[in-house]
Amino acid sequence: RKLRVGVIFGGKSGEHEVSILSAKSVIENLNPLLYEILPIGITKEGMWHTGIGAYTALGTEPPKQLLQQTNHSGSESMITFGPAPTLTSATAEAIDVVIPVLHGPYGEDGTVQGLFELLNIPYVGAGVLASAVGMDKAMMKAVFAQAGLPQCKYVTFLRSRFDKSPEILLDEIEETLGYPCFVKPANMGSSVGISKAKDRTSLKAAIQNAAKYDRKLIVEEAVDAREIEVAVLGNDEPRTSVPGEIISSSEFYDYNAKYNDGKSTLMIPADLTQEQTETVRHMAKIAFQAIDGSGLSRVDFFLERKSGKFLINEINTFPGFTIYSMYPKLWEATGIPYDKLLDELIRLALERHQEKN
Ligand code: ADP
Ligand code: MG
Ligand code: MG
Structure with a gap:
């Protein structure tokens, strides 16, 4: 049947x-x-x-x-x-x-x-631990650091600490990161609650906005970079796709640029040297294994313009999955069409279930 x-x-x-x-x-x-x-x-x-x-x-x-x-x-x-x-x-x-x-x-x-x-x-997809680690940007960064993956400078804190002594915290952020910086709720996606701050006033407003979505927040130095993404598929021996690039229609890849204005484009494969391609695919696999991923993940990177180095931005354990989304498109370009990708994800789910029991 x-x-x-x-x-x-x-x-x-x-x-x-x-x-x-x-x-x-x-x-x-x-x-x-x-x-x-x-x-x-x-x-x-x-x-x-x-x-x-x-x-x-x-x-x-x-x-x-x-x-x-x-x-x-x-x-x-x-x-x-x-x-x-x-x-x-x-x-x-x-x-x-x-x-x-x-x-x-x-x-x-x-x-x-x-x-x-x-x-x-x-x-289908990541288990309890990998899902939780992948969702919480502060925990994710700690795990990536442990795995030796380079990332941008950041500060993480609880909303309650900001409420108690905002000025001390703002001083600390200015000293460690400076401007511009990105303020994010730790647990969210699709750029919801994220804003770029250019001075103390906008930083304060950005924190107050992010605090509507989570009790834990993260502030990062803004990096001037290309955004490169790699799809990962598998359980114990994950495969990686060709890398893709996001060409955002706005100052950063916010909710509107992702879903509404239709002007952002995906470059697949990304225009990278063979060495860059190998490096970023390898880093994606390290990130997937660092969180103990299974099934699928999309690993997102910054290719910093000034240093030419990849920094890991985040892992998404259930990335956007419409026929227009980066994850399935990356697999299509790597040789797995959308319907076959679903077959494979279901096979991996059953395989993982069997292995556990
Ligand atoms: P989400 O999980 O909501 O996608 P991200 O951390 O990926 O959150 O941030 C959304 C977007 O904001 C990124 O795709 C990028 O365009 C921009 N962005 C986030 N952090 C930085 C940063 N440190 N430097 C530059 N741009 C950033
Ligand atoms: Mg995300
Ligand atoms: Mg993202």
Whole structure:
């Protein structure tokens, strides 16, 4: 019989909309001869809905593939909704593998992964630890430093410390990093909550803004650099893709430049020397293994203009996954088309599950 694949999308994070788009591409490209799809939508409030009803609950149209899918018997009873634990205990039996197409907190950070560990259901992508480390920029940087990966200068602190003694902290940031600098919530993605500060006034405002999204913050020196990204695929012996480059339409690659204005472009492969290509692919693999990654990750770098050196910026354990997104496009350019990429990710999820048990 066909493999029953739960595709989870939406979610409580600031990347809810992006996740819906990623999941749409996933559902449209899962081979209908191999898989039966169970959509699982999570509203912004955190309610879980399954079946076609998931789409109405999230206020969006279901992909036509789903309407055509002839469901196996008993599917009607799976169209239930509720908070995660209720839903999953009722449907766990009916799912062979889950694809958590979720970006950001409560999806890409190990929380959902923990739920599937408890339910003993195989799932695509990073496990609990790798997801959590990859989501938290402060923890991620500590792990990268330990692995000997070069990165830009940064300062990390809790929101409560800023609230208590802002002036001391601002002095410290100015002394260590200077301007311009980037202020970020530690746990977020899609550039949500990130701003570039040019002076003390804008730094203060940037911290206050980032503090809306997380209790932990990070400030980094701004580097003048090209942005190069590498896709990683695999479990214990990960493969790396050709590198790609982001040509951002604005001053930095913010939410608008990523999703809205349609003017940012992806250069695949990036125009790099063979030596640069080998270096950055190697660094991507080190980063993936440093966080104990599995399945997939996109590792993002700065190629600093003045030094010509690569600095690691971040790892994303569930990167954007629409047909236009960097991760699948990098694999396409490396020889794995989108539908085959999904087959491989599902195979890796099952392999990892077996190895654990
Ligand atoms: P996210 O996880 O939200 O994608 P990033 O750390 O990748 O957060 O930051 C988003 C974007 O902001 C980057 O793609 C880059 O354009 C810009 N940026 C972030 N940090 C720096 C930095 N230290 N120097 C220069 N640009 C930066
Ligand atoms: Mg990110
Ligand atoms: Mg990024």
